[in-house]
Amino acid sequence: xxxxxxxxxxxxxxxxxxxxxxxxxIAMIGRSNVGKSSLxxxxxxxxxxxxxxxxxxxxxxxxFFLMNGExxxxxxxxxxFAKRSREQTDKFNEFVSDYLAQRKNLLCAFILIxxxxxxxKVDIEFTTWVVQTGIPFAxxxxxxxxxxxxxxxxxxxxxxxxxxxxxxxxxxxxxxSAKTRRGRGxxxxxxxxxxxxxxxxx
Numbered sequence: 001x002x003x004x005x006x007x008x009x010x011x012x013x014x015x016x017x018x019x020x021x022x023x024x025x026i027a028m029i030g031r032s033n034v035g036k037s038s039l040x041x042x043x044x045x046x047x048x049x050x051x052x053x054x055x056x057x058x059x060x061x062x063x064f065f066l067m068n069g070e071x072x073x074x075x076x077x078x079x080x081f082a083k084r085s086r087e088q089t090d091k092f093n094e095f096v097s098d099y100l101a102q103r104k105n106l107l108c109a110f111i112l113i114x115x116x117x118x119x120x121k122v123d124i125e126f127t128t129w130v131v132q133t134g135i136p137f138a139x140x141x142x143x144x145x146x147x148x149x150x151x152x153x154x155x156x157x158x159x160x161x162x163x164x165x166x167x168x169x170x171x172x173x174x175x176x177s178a179k180t181r182r183g184r185g186x187x188x189x190x191x192x193x194x195x196x197x198x199x200x201x202x
Contacts, residue, residue, distance in 0.1 A: 001188035004068055006044040011061040015098035019064060024198050025072045025105050026191055029096070030112025031123055032078035035142040038178035039112065040065070040075055043187060050075055062099060071195055074099075074106075079126060100135050107194045108136045110187075115141040115152045115175070119159040124166070131167040138172040138190065145177040 012018045030036050037050040044050075049065060063075040076096055100109055109130060113123055130137050141156055152175075160170060172190065176183030 001192045003043070003045050005066075006046045006049055006068075006073075007066050008049070009064040009066050009072065011063050012095075013061055014095045015102065018062060018099065018103070021064075021072060021105060023066075023070065023072050023105065024107045024195050025074050025103065026107055026194070027074040027076055027100065027109045028112065029076040029100075029109060029126075030078060030140075030142070031114065031120060034078065034112045034114050035178055036075065036078060036112055039140070039142060039176060040073065042178040042181060043184060044073065062095070071191070076100075076109075079122060097129075097133075100130070101133050106135070107198055108138060108190075110140050111137055112140050112142050113159060115144050115155055116147040118155055119162045123159070124162050127163055128166040131163075138174065140174045140176050140183070140187065142176050142178070144175050144182055145179045 010019055028036050028040055040050040041047055044065065044067065050063070060077055062077070065073040065075070067073050076099065079096070100106065111123075111127055111130065114120075127137070127139075139159075141152070141159075144152060147155070156173070156175075160173075164170070174183045174187050174190075176187065
């Protein structure tokens with residue numbers, strides 16, 4: 001899929017403030033510092049579309065980007081940031097879970113996992129919640145350019161094995177690098193197919 005236009009639509013501090021839309025939405029979420037903003041910029045082929053910060057947990061709002069005037073890419077706040085206060089954590093849990101569970105036009109949530117490190121408890125817990133809630137999702141393992149092949153494969157299989165304890169079947173999985181653009185074609189084809197399926201069902 002070629003991205004001809006990509007524009008920032010707006011931000012929402014809570015679910016009630018999310019802009020009304022009939023367009024299909026693809027959401028991105030992951031642990032803080034997983035490389036979400038870099039991935040969004042790579043997929044959109046627009047440097048600076050999503051703000052890349054050296055400070056984990058910088059994104060505190062739900063950000064909406066209109067792609068090709070046809071669908072919306074949604075940047076959700078990163079979870080698992082240790083310096084976030086209990087109040088901030090509760091707020092995150094509330095408005096992000098509300099969006100994921102209640103947004104009628106959400107087609108898929110891409111859950112981003114760092115391929116360089118072993119399975120993290122917070123990632124397993126979040127993905128398990130998504131499974132139990134019935135939210136359509138796929139996994140994107142990021143930073144593959146920074147991981148050694150054997151270690152990366154071990155981490156990915158360990159994550160899948162841990163997730164298998166909580167759900168049946170294996171989710172759609174992509175290996176990705178924002179730096180080398182690895183995985184972009186597969187991810188964007190998945191998005192295209194999701195949009196086509198939604199159009200056919202309507």
